[in-house]
Structure formats: C-alpha cells, structure tokens
Amino acid sequence: MEYHLNTPLKKEDVKQLDAGDIVYLTGTVLTARDEAHARILEMYEEGLELPFELEGAAIYHCGPLMQQIEGKWSVVAAGPTTSDRMSKMTPNLLKHFNVRALVGKGGMNNVAESLKGKCVYLAYTGGCAALAAGSIKNVPQVHWLDLGMPEAVWELEVVEFGPLIVGIDTKGNDLFTSIKEKARESFSKK
Amino acid sequence: MTGKITYDAVVKATVNTIKEAETLLPDDVIKALETAKENESSDVARSQIEAILKNIEIAGNNSIPLCQDTGILIFYVEIGRDLHIDFDLKGAILEATRIATQQVPLRPNAVDPLSRSNSNDNTGEGLPDIKYDFVEGKQLKITVAPKGAGSENMSVLKMMNPTELKSIDDFIVETVLNAGGRPCPPVIVGVGIGGSFDKAARLAKSSLLRTVNDMNDEEKTILARINSLGIGPMGLGGDTTALAVHLNTSHCHTASLPVAINIQCWANRHASVILGGKE
Numbered sequence: 001m002e003y004h005l006n007t008p009l010k011k012e013d014v015k016q017l018d019a020g021d022i023v024y025l026t027g028t029v030l031t032a033r034d035e036a037h038a039r040i041l042e043m044y045e046e047g048l049e050l051p052f053e054l055e056g057a058a059i060y061h062c063g064p065l066m067q068q069i070e071g072k073w074s075v076v077a078a079g080p081t082t083s084d085r086m087s088k089m090t091p092n093l094l095k096h097f098n099v100r101a102l103v104g105k106g107g108m109n110n111v112a113e114s115l116k117g118k119c120v121y122l123a124y125t126g127g128c129a130a131l132a133a134g135s136i137k138n139v140p141q142v143h144w145l146d147l148g149m150p151e152a153v154w155e156l157e158v159v160e161f162g163p164l165i166v167g168i169d170t171k172g173n174d175l176f177t178s179i180k181e182k183a184r185e186s187f188s189k190k
Numbered sequence: 191m192t193g194k195i196t197y198d199a200v201v202k203a204t205v206n207t208i209k210e211a212e213t214l215l216p217d218d219v220i221k222a223l224e225t226a227k228e229n230e231s232s233d234v235a236r237s238q239i240e241a242i243l244k245n246i247e248i249a250g251n252n253s254i255p256l257c258q259d260t261g262i263l264i265f266y267v268e269i270g271r272d273l274h275i276d277f278d279l280k281g282a283i284l285e286a287t288r289i290a291t292q293q294v295p296l297r298p299n300a301v302d303p304l305s306r307s308n309s310n311d312n313t314g315e316g317l318p319d320i321k322y323d324f325v326e327g328k329q330l331k332i333t334v335a336p337k338g339a340g341s342e343n344m345s346v347l348k349m350m351n352p353t354e355l356k357s358i359d360d361f362i363v364e365t366v367l368n369a370g371g372r373p374c375p376p377v378i379v380g381v382g383i384g385g386s387f388d389k390a391a392r393l394a395k396s397s398l399l400r401t402v403n404d405m406n407d408e409e410k411t412i413l414a415r416i417n418s419l420g421i422g423p424m425g426l427g428g429d430t431t432a433l434a435v436h437l438n439t440s441h442c443h444t445a446s447l448p449v450a451i452n453i454q455c456w457a458n459r460h461a462s463v464i465l466g467g468k469e
Binding site for chain 1: 234237238241242244245248249252254255256257258259260295296297298299301306307308310338339340343363364367370371372373374418419420421422423424425426427455456457
C-alpha cells in the first residue's frame with residue numbers, strides 16, 4: 001500500500017501502516033542525530049522546555065549539508081544517516097514525547113517494542129542526498145547550531161518526501177530484523 | 191598539464207578533483223549498479239537501486255555532492271622520482287580542502303575525537319589523511335577518496351592465527367552480515383590480508399580504488415556467498431548486498447595473519463588528477 005501523510009502526524013496516521021508499505025511525507029521534519037538526541041533527553045531530565053515541538057513530529061536521522069547565502073539557509077544535500085546509532089536513546093525519547101515517525105536508514109536495534117502502538121520507522125534510501133534535497137522546499141529554522149552543522153536540529157519543510165519504506169510498524173513487525181535473522185540462518189548452515 | 195608544478199597549480203587541481211569525486215561516481219561503479227538493478231528479483235531492492243541511480247544523475251547534472259556525508263578526505267599522492275618539489279605540498283592539499291569545503295560545498299565533518307568540537311573546514315590534527323608514495327617519472331598524481339562514516343564504522347580488523355587461514359572467508363561474510371543495512375549496501379568490501387596491524391587496514395582501504403569488476407575467482411566466490419545472504423540494498427532484502435570483494439595481500443610475519451575489512455557504501459567515490467610532464 002502507498003500512503004501520503006501530512007505532519008503533524010496523528011496516532012491513527014501511523015497505526016494504519018504495515019511493514020513494507022510505502023509512505024510520502026509532506027510538512028515539517030526535524031533532523032536529529034546523536035548529539036541532538038542526547039540534548040533532548042538531558043533537557044527533559046532537567047525539566048527544560050525544548051525550542052521545537054515533538055508532538056506528532058517526524059524525526060529525520062540526518063546530518064544535512066547546508067549552505068547559508070545572505071543569511072538564509074538552504075539544503076545542498078540531505079540523505080539519511082545510520083539510524084542504529086540512535087537505537088539506545090530512542091525508547092527513552094518515545095517514552096517522553098509523542099514522536100510519530102522516525103526516518104532514517106539501515107534499521108534500528110531493539111526499538112520495535114517501544115514503537116508499538118505509537119510510532120513507525122521509515123527507511124529512506126541511504127546516500128540519496130541529492131534526491132532528498134529535491135523534496136525539501138524550505139528551511140524555516142535551525143536549533144542548536146553550537147553542536148555543528150551535522151548535529152544541529154534543522155526544521156525542514158518537505159513536499160512528498162519519499163518513497164519511504166515502513167521498516168518497523170506499530171504492531172512490532174521489523175523488516176530489517178526478519179531479513180537479518182534469515183541471513184544469519186543461511187550463514188550458519190554453511 | 192606540462193611545465194613546472196607550482197603550489198597554486200596543486201591547490202587548483204586538488205579542489206577540482208575533490209569536486210569531481212564528491213559529485214560524480216566512477217563509470218565502473220555506475221555500471222555495476224545498473225547491472226545489479228537488472229538482475230534484482232525483489233521489487234523493493236530494485237526501487238532502492240533506482241533511487242540510487244536517480245540520485246547519481248541529479249548530483250551529476252547539478253554538480254552537488256552525491257551524499258550529505260561528504261566524508262573525511264583520504265589522499266593518495268604519487269610523486270615522480272624525477273620531480274623537484276620546492277613548495278609545501280601538504281600545505282597545498284590542506285588549502286585545497288579548506289577551499290573545497292566552501293566551494294563544493296562539503297559538510298564540515300572533522301571534529302576533535304574527544305571534545306567533539308568541529309573545525310568547520312574538514313582539516314584538523316591528522317586530517318585530511320595523506321599517504322605519499324614515490325614512483326618512476328616526473329609526474330605528480332593526486333587521488334582523493336572521500337570516506338563516509340556509515341560504512342567506515344562497520345569496518346573490522348582481526349589479528350587471526352596463521353592456522354585460521356580457512357576461516358578468512360567466514361570472517362568476511364560474517365562482517366557484512368553483522369553490518370546489515372547500516373553501511374548503505376550494496377557495498378564494496380575491501381580486504382587487506384597480511385602486512386601488520388596498520389598495514390592490513392591500509393591494504394583494505396586502497397583496495398577500494400580498484401575497478402569494481404576486477405575480481406579473481408576467489409573474490410567472486412566470496413561475493414556470491416555474501417549475496418546469498420539476502421540482506422539486499424539498504425538491508426531491505428534482495429540479491430545485491432555487495433557489488434565487489436577486493437582482496438589485497440602483503441607478506442607478513444610468520445606468526446601473524448592480520449585481516450582488515452574496510453566496508454565501502456555504494457557511493458565508492460574517488461577521482462584522480464595528474465600534474466607535470468609526460469614520461
């Protein structure tokens with residue numbers, strides 16, 4: 001099945017998706033990698049308010065290549081980064097915030113349980129940064145630029161961003177894990 | 191280019207070569223991806239390779255980097271023995287890196303390993319990594335290979351026992367299996383066998399510069415085993431987990447068997463320029 005969804009995402013939007021479905025996103029996605037995840041959780045622990053909204057958000061595991069011309073930021077290239085680096089911090093993030101979609105590449109480890117009933121993992125083709133840049137129309141804001149360009153949180157306005165493949169759905173199905181388990185079986189047989 | 195090689199000429203040529211490497215993939219890599227697309231039996235896998243080929247086209251047409259991870263820059267410099275270089279060659283390469291960071295542009299990726307503070311110009315202590323070699327003749331050849339972290343992070347080195355020779359293949363296949371979708375497959379698997387702890391890693395990395403389809407029977411056999419795993423493009427399943435396996439060897443200590451595996455994503459970026467007179 002193919003879906004065209006708008007942000008902010010509602011719980012019902014993501015609960016209808018099955019692993020293997022194709023999704024196109026329109027609206028705003030927030031980039032966040034290692035350092036941003038760590039800071040979000042730190043600020044939560046300290047009871048501080050975040051400078052951006054995570055309710056219904058789509059988080060994009062991406063450290064974009066940006067360019068500032070006459071004070072205005074634009075995207076040069078913005079493909080996904082390896083999502084697994086955020087695996088350990090993700091269950092905690094989802095416990096405190098109603099993030100509805102994680103967009104990245106390569107899959108994640110041991111997060112399917114924490115996604116159940118509330119959030120999906122969407123895979124974008126790794127390395128396709130020039131292709132992705134085409135669906136990013138505007139860069140309204142950047143937060144935490146002190147973390148450096150790749151680690152900052154960029155608000156990206158996207159139109160029909162995709163195709164994204166549902167890698168982990170809200171029912172606990174994880175495409176990446178099942179493919180890897182089959183591969184491990186085939187390796188062990190040799 | 192003929193005549194005396196100058197500092198400025200090296201800077202200019204290096205900036206251009208960095209731009210070429212970041213925006214255009216070598217033809218042999220594109221051909222291998224096209225062939226993989228034809229041979230894929232999975233629809234999802236084909237869609238991933240189609241996206242990759244479309245991305246290559248857009249990056250080339252618009253002269254923008256193929257991937258936002260423009261990597262750290264690895265340089266291979268071959269210096270003709272008859273050349274007289276009376277300027278700061280390393281300085282020229284560093285300056286070219288800074289200029290390219292602004293002009294291409296490149297994502298500033300170089301950070302201090304402990305404080306994680308970003309230099310913002312892709313240089314820093316030990317970066318870019320420059321390897322020098324002396325060759326016959328009076329030419330200067332500069333090759334740049336931008337290396338992204340997604341695939342680099344999946345690389346492994348093992349000091350094996352000499353009697354474990356037969357399990358080298360298993361080690362290679364299992365390393366690709368453990369990496370799964372994380373290094374942006376279809377990957378190119380560079381393997382260095384022999385040498386020493388560090389030399390094995392260098393052999394593995396330089397093997398990534400080989401033409402994709404340049405493989406002997408042993409390499410093809412390992413490749414077939416990797417592709418039978420079914421991990422597929424981006425780990426979403428399929429027939430193409432790797433495009434190539436390259437084994438580079440070197441003599442080593444009789445008590446040693448170092449094996450290094452350097453994983454390279456599908457964007458096997460590299461470009462070269464030659465400066466100086468003909469032979």
